Amino acid sequence: MNILALDTSTEACSVAILTDGAVAERFEYGNQHSERLLAMVDGLLAETGLALTQFDAIAFGRGPGSFTGLRIGAGVAQGLAFGVDIPVTPISSLAALAQGVDAPRVLAAFDARMNQVYSAAYARNPQGIVELVGAESVAVPSEVPLPGGNGWIGAGNGWDQYHAVLLEHLKEHVSNWHEQAYPHARDVGRLGAATVQAGKAISAELALPVYVRDDIAVKQVKP
Structure with a gap:
């Protein structure tokens, strides 16, 4: 199975081909997704010698995340897929992040x-694929929901920004957290391949x- 995968949901931009x-994979930091994404795709296609017509699907990080980044990723995935008449697999960017963390349970x-912060909890199944526990949510760090049990590992730039509040709020439920962890297209692709195999x-x-x-914006209302 051949999967082209994209993720532009955070300040990191990545493209991967799974065969x-x-x-x-190509992975870059910075907020130049609109300028870099197609060039990264073209570079990987040239590197692997594959044409778009040879892919079974295009997987992309569908969010949550940066509003501009998500629109860019979805638009590029849609345009490429339309051009060669292949399906797409929208993948949670939080799930892709969790997939790339070496832990059985990830917040x-x-x-x-x-x-x-946008947050979601994931548990890894026997096949090594993360599955959502509960629901994706957006909340202030002191109110982030977490399923019961201990031994969760935190990851993502929400932890980089608010780790002190999150650790105080979650206490013994979280045993550690990973700094500077971002979703990668390779993990979007792995989850996308599982989606294709499931016929979804x-x-x-x-x-x-x-x-x-x-x-998207909070409006200030004058009294």
Whole structure:
């Protein structure tokens, strides 16, 4: 199975190609996703010698995350998939982050600005694929939900920004957290391949971002 994967949900931008167990990836930091993403795709296609028509699906990080980044990723995935008539697999960016953490249970959190974080808890199944426990949410760090039990590992730029508050709030439930952890396209691709195998890929016109929080801006109301 050949999967082209993209993630632009955070300040990191990555592209990966998965071909029957082999992975090629390009990963960059910075907020130049609109300028770099297609060039990264073209570079990996040239490196692997594959054409878009040879892919079974395009997987992309559908959010939550940066509003601009999510629109860029979804738009590029949709355009590429339309061009060669292949399906897409929207993948939670929080799930992709958790997939890349070497731990059985991960509490992924992204900085959502406005003193909030996007978060979700994931447990790894016997096949090594993370599965959502509960739901994705957006909340202030002191109110982040967590399923019962101990031994969770924190990861994501939400932890980088708010680790003191999160650790105080979650106490013994979280045993450690990883600094500077970002979602990678290779993990988007692995989750995308599992989605394709489960027969859950969708048509390109349904390639939409998932923001979790709809109120992009907080309006100030004068008394």
